[in-house]
Amino acid sequence: MSLASYRKYFPITTTDIYLNHAAISPLSTKVVEATEQILKMRSSGQIEVFPEAEEEKKKLKKNLADLIDGEPDNIAIIGNTSEGFNWLVHGLEWKEGDRVLLVENEFPANIYPFLNLEQYGVIIDYVPVRDGFIYPEDIENAIKPDTKLFSISFIGFLNGFRNQLSDISRICRERNVIFSVDGIQGVGALPLSVGNSGIDFLSNGGHKWLMGPQGCGFMYISPVLFERLKPAFAGWLSVKDSWNFFDYRLDFLDDARRFEIATSNVLGIFGLRASTDLLLAAGLANIEKHLFMLGDRLIEELSVLGFKYIGSGNTKERSGIYSFTCENEKALFEYLQKKRIHISLRNGVIRFSPHFYNTAEEIDQVVDMLNCRD
Numbered sequence: 001m002s003l004a005s006y007r008k009y010f011p012i013t014t015t016d017i018y019l020n021h022a023a024i025s026p027l028s029t030k031v032v033e034a035t036e037q038i039l040k041m042r043s044s045g046q047i048e049v050f051p052e053a054e055e056e057k058k059k060l061k062k063n064l065a066d067l068i069d070g071e072p073d074n075i076a077i078i079g080n081t082s083e084g085f086n087w088l089v090h091g092l093e094w095k096e097g098d099r100v101l102l103v104e105n106e107f108p109a110n111i112y113p114f115l116n117l118e119q120y121g122v123i124i125d126y127v128p129v130r131d132g133f134i135y136p137e138d139i140e141n142a143i144k145p146d147t148k149l150f151s152i153s154f155i156g157f158l159n160g161f162r163n164q165l166s167d168i169s170r171i172c173r174e175r176n177v178i179f180s181v182d183g184i185q186g187v188g189a190l191p192l193s194v195g196n197s198g199i200d201f202l203s204n205g206g207h208k209w210l211m212g213p214q215g216c217g218f219m220y221i222s223p224v225l226f227e228r229l230k231p232a233f234a235g236w237l238s239v240k241d242s243w244n245f246f247d248y249r250l251d252f253l254d255d256a257r258r259f260e261i262a263t264s265n266v267l268g269i270f271g272l273r274a275s276t277d278l279l280l281a282a283g284l285a286n287i288e289k290h291l292f293m294l295g296d297r298l299i300e301e302l303s304v305l306g307f308k309y310i311g312s313g314n315t316k317e318r319s320g321i322y323s324f325t326c327e328n329e330k331a332l333f334e335y336l337q338k339k340r341i342h343i344s345l346r347n348g349v350i351r352f353s354p355h356f357y358n359t360a361e362e363i364d365q366v367v368d369m370l371n372c373r374d
Contacts (some may be wrong), residue, residue: 003282003290006357017362020342022157022185022321022353025211027271034274035213035267042266053266060269063276064218067210067284068183068202069193073255074226076219077264081184084203084219085113085151087259088180090232092149096121101142101150101177105129107157110182114151127152132159132310133317136167143171149178154192154202155185158346160311160321160353162186169198178225184208184217188276189291189320189355191284200225206268209320209355211275216268221256235261279356287356291320294354294363298322301367310349323351332370339369 007013009028018026041049061072078084100114104126115124127134127142139150150172155162165181172179180201186192187202188209194202202220206212221229231252236242238261240251252258279287295318299309307324311317325348326332333345344351354363 001281003286003356004359006278006282007359009278010357013357016340016342017358017366018342019352019354019358019362019366020344021189021209021211021355022160022351023344024207024214025209025275025355027213028211028275028278030274030278031212031271034270038266038270049266053264053269056266056273057264057269060273060276061218063273063280066280067187067192067276068220069191069195070220074220074223076221076256076259077269078203078217078219078259079215079265080109080217081182081203081205082109082113084201084217085110085180085182087219087232088149088201088203088229089113089117091229092178093230094120094122094148097123097146099123099125099144099147101125101127101139101147103127103129103134103152105132105156105158106151106153107182109184110151110153114149132156133161133312134163136164136171139168140171140175143175143177147175147177149180151180151182153182153185154187155190155319155321157185157321158349158351159323160185160319162190162312162317162319164316165192165197165199172200173198185321186319188279189284190288194220194222201229206272206275210272211279211355212272213265213268216265216272219256219259221259226256231258231261233261237262282356290356291354292318294358294360295320295322297360297363298352301363302370305367305370307350320355321351321353323349325349332373335373336366336369341366341369 009030010026012018012026061075064075065072125142127139152163169179178200181199183202183204187204200222205217207214238252238258240253241247302324307326310323329348329350336343
């Protein structure tokens, strides 16, 4: 199938032009059908669907593992990106004077869980951002002898800058620093290998580029970090022999299921499995190539209209996010809203984030509207 042929699964394309996947994606008919299936089972079918839900979770983990080139046993299904980082923060042992290194223009989900460590005497440092970009040498210079962990986004949410994870992980390994990544703005749109990128921990919500329901995501824990990361919470499903109800031994499972402590978001699991099926069928390499093509078109045509592209000109540092500054950005944003064009306005920046079913013709339509606006 060509990528354009997937448009039939997205009803929003019949009325609107949706270019806001960095905020939240529209649900495909495949996701709706999958969630309706489980709703019917829970309302008028067999009602108790625990075995079916567990089987669906296995399928979802296999999909997610394929998307990040990892192993299903290293993946836990969680609610959102912030939850994952809280598992990380509270699963490690900290002492007063330990340091965590963050980036000064990060989305708050990758900040606040670590700031919460300050109450235990942990020191938070920040890598400076130059011209909106993050450079490995600045990360290396910011690491101190007591730095225990560094956390960064795969893709910057504001300007779409793709951090070079392999280069960063090499720095972290040389300095014995845990390497943590927020994947939400890249996974589902771009190829990623957690192993080749040297990622110790990755947290990822499912409602943006993965195109699933809100409240269902995942975290990845590398085999090396798994040995160090203690479950901050415990529940009846996080232990071995969980259906032997009166055997109260706290014997955690040997894989990432130990972090899935109780009843999961079953609706979210069915929906996210369906959305990841579509992404895998389309192919991440194909999606990346398509997003670069749409991005080139946006940059070229909007530049003619006086917009200033604030992302990187280097292809390997680009993603599916294309952001611009312009005059009267608020009025322009409101104008596009009235025209049923979905984009974001973030910190005075106009942000376009198309996905694999969007077309070059849609980009041209948006540019024509901007060119003809009052």
